[in-house]
Amino acid sequence: MKVAVVGASGVVGEEMLRLLESSPLGEESPRVFASSRSAGSRLPWRDGEIVIEELTSGIDIAGIDVALFAAGAGVSKEWAPRFVGEGIAVVDNSSAFRMDPAVALIVPEVNGDRIPPGPAIIANPNCSTTILLLALAPLRELGTFRVFADTYQAVSGAGRAGLDALSREKSGGAFEPGNPFPFPISGNLFPLIGDPDADDGVTTEERKMLEESRKILELPDLEVSVTCVRVPVERCHAIAATLLFEDEDRTRLEGARRLLAAAPGVSVEDELTSPPTPGPLAGTHDVAVGRLRAPQPDVLQMWVVGDQILKGAALNAVQIAERWRQQ
Numbered sequence: 306m307k308v309a310v311v312g313a314s315g316v317v318g319e320e321m322l323r324l325l326e327s328s329p330l331g332e333e334s335p336r337v338f339a340s341s342r343s344a345g346s347r348l349p350w351r352d353g354e355i356v357i358e359e360l361t362s363g364i365d366i367a368g369i370d371v372a373l374f375a376a377g378a379g380v381s382k383e384w385a386p387r388f389v390g391e392g393i394a395v396v397d398n399s400s401a402f403r404m405d406p407a408v409a410l411i412v413p414e415v416n417g418d419r420i421p422p423g424p425a426i427i428a429n430p431n432c433s434t435t436i437l438l439l440a441l442a443p444l445r446e447l448g449t450f451r452v453f454a455d456t457y458q459a460v461s462g463a464g465r466a467g468l469d470a471l472s473r474e475k476s477g478g479a480f481e482p483g484n485p486f487p488f489p490i491s492g493n494l495f496p497l498i499g500d501p502d503a504d505d506g507v508t509t510e511e512r513k514m515l516e517e518s519r520k521i522l523e524l525p526d527l528e529v530s531v532t533c534v535r536v537p538v539e540r541c542h543a544i545a546a547t548l549l550f551e552d553e554d555r556t557r558l559e560g561a562r563r564l565l566a567a568a569p570g571v572s573v574e575d576e577l578t579s580p581p582t583p584g585p586l587a588g589t590h591d592v593a594v595g596r597l598r599a600p601q602p603d604v605l606q607m608w609v610v611g612d613q614i615l616k617g618a619a620l621n622a623v624q625i626a627e628r629w630r631q632q
């Protein structure tokens with residue numbers, strides 16, 4: 306099985322390589338691609354190194370079985386169909402194909418049975434969507450609900466440029482508008498991730514969480530009202546979610562604890578005075594759920610934290626590819 310990683314020099318790509326080292330997909334060393342900026346550089350691979358190739362017309366991609374894309378929507382739009390045309394399955398981390406009705410949008414624990422066999426584009430959801438849905442999907446058993454959520458999104462969600470901006474500003478460097486953030490991030494936070502819609506004010510990031518949740522859960526009428534906030538944290542997104550149920554049920558909190566304790570990819574950390582926080586969860590695979598409470602009998606609230614580079618991107622993609630291979 307020959308794997309390729311497109312965008313291997315980025316924050317998601319480098320985690321993909323670390324995961325592949327211990328995956329059955331990594332028996333052979335992968336091919337790694339990026340732009341001309343990092344072509345020729347070397348990346349660590351087990352005890353040795355592999356050289357980054359430039360993704361450019363004329364490259365020979367014959368012999369690759371599955372490609373993990375983490376290089377942005379523009380690269381995916383141009384290159385993913387070409388890879389599939391050469392018989393390669395593509396797991397794409399960008400937003401390019403997520404809402405295409407012909408493309409499966411997958412969180413393996415939730416809808417892994419939708420992974421298509423054979424070469425096709427398979428989309429990885431937005432990182433906040435994945436983290437929220439791991440906790441939300443099991444709770445469907447408790448009744449019909451609408452969701453209100455606020456995200457607290459780490460700077461690495463905006464790639465290496467986001468990490469660089471926080472580090473630059475923290476060490477006294479100037480705020481550089483648009484590189485990549487619209488506001489200073491050190492000692493600050495801002496509720497504007499993506500572009501706001503001129504009509505309803507909802508940002509592209511917030512709309513992704515609504516539309517992708519509906520598609521993955523196959524609940525076209527689900528209401529998910531979100532405010533996405535960027536915070537000066539390096540890694541791990543956190544989400545405060547409130548579920549408003551159609552009916553009242555005083556046993557719901559107990560049911561939620563039971564369902565979440567059994568849910569794959571979820572760890573319940575529900576000690577009253579020690580909720581999960583981003584720092585210690587960096588590098589972990591499960592999403593952690595805490596602050597579970599039901600202040601009214603039709604309300605359930607929770608706090609969900611997950612490593613968005615791993616489960617929100619690289620890990621989810623590798624898990625999809627592993628399941629695709631088993632089919």
Ligand SMILES: NC(=O)c1ccc[n+]([C@@H]2O[C@H](COP(=O)([O-])OP(=O)(O)OC[C@H]3O[C@@H](n4cnc5c(N)ncnc54)[C@H](OP(=O)(O)O)[C@@H]3O)[C@@H](O)[C@H]2O)c1
Pocket residue numbers: 311312313314315316317318338339340341342343344360374375376377378380398399400430431432461462463464465466613614617618
């Ligand atoms: N960061 C996250 O938490 C996260 C979560 C979910 C999804 N994603 C998605 O994952 C993708 C990668 O994000 P990231 O955070 O890893 O970004 P990043 O750190 O900025 O890395 C971007 C990667 O794409 C490569 N690239 C850029 N332009 C290219 C081109 N024209 N041809 C080939 N390679 C090119 C870069 O290579 P060079 O080194 O040559 O520039 C680099 O390897 C994006 O679609 C993002 O939306 C990210």
